[in-house]
Amino acid sequence: MSHPASQPAANHVEVEHSIVLIRHGETEWSRSGQHTGTTDLPLLPEGEACARRAGELLAGMSFVAAFCSPLQRAVRTAELAGLRDVELAPELREWDYGGYEGLTTPQIREQTGDPTWEIFKDGTVPGDTPGESVWDVAARVSHVLAKVTPLLDEGNVALVAHGHSLRILASVFLQMSPRFGARLLLDAGSLSMLGFHHGQPTIQVWNRQTRGA
Incomplete structure (x- = not known):
């Protein structure tokens, strides 16, 4: 898997370092399409196999x-993927879906009466937890990027997290609106890579599959 990249143009130095994004392996709810934010589900056996x-x-x-x-679904994925000295980053937790936690998109569309409802466009409502907007998630993952991006001068960095939080993080890294994440499909257990080319933030690899590999 190639990962050519370069530092921001101000340094005029070519490097080959990447931010590697690993979405956790499959859980019961990721398989059924239920929104899984704060609910702390374990990996299925298939999810553990993807992580390996x-x-x-x-x-x-x-x-x-x-x-x-x-x-736990992210922590276990990091462990099975063989990553060492992993630092827990609460900013990487999944979107808080509030009142939509545990529901599928068709169920939410039926509940709201909006056949076009979509999380990136319409957001959440309060439930057992307050819920977050896409902008809330973007703000916290931006803190991760501020910490991680300078480390690319030294080497590769791995981030293990969730489908929506990583899609929003990638959008922020690419200097796009957080809602651009709606166009970035990211399957459970997949690998993606971000970096710089001629000073521009780029996607190097996206949604590389590990299921049945």
Whole structure:
């Protein structure tokens, strides 16, 4: 897996370092399409297998740092992928879906009476938790990027987290609106890579599959 990249143009130095995004492996709710924000579900056996295969794909890479959402599905994925010295980063936790936690998109559309409802466009409502807007999630993942991006001068960095939080993080990194994440499909257990080319933030690899690899 190639990962050419370069530092921001101000430094005029070509490097080959990447931010590697690992979405946790499959859970019962990711399989059924239920919104899984604060609910702390374990990986299914298939999800654990994906995490191990992700580790095989990363075997040739070294990392100067690794950060992980504190939810168990992400922590277990990082462990099975063979990442070492992983730092828990609460900012990487999944979107708080509030009153939509545990519901599928068709169920939410039926509940709201809006056949076009979509999380990036319409957001959440309060429930057992307050819920977050896409802008709330973007603000916290921006803190992760502020910490991680300078580390690319030294080497690769791994981030292990969730479908929506990583899609929003990638959008922020690319200097796009957080809602651009709606156009970035990211499957459970997949690998993606971000970096710089001629000073511009770029996608190097996106949604590389580990299921059945």
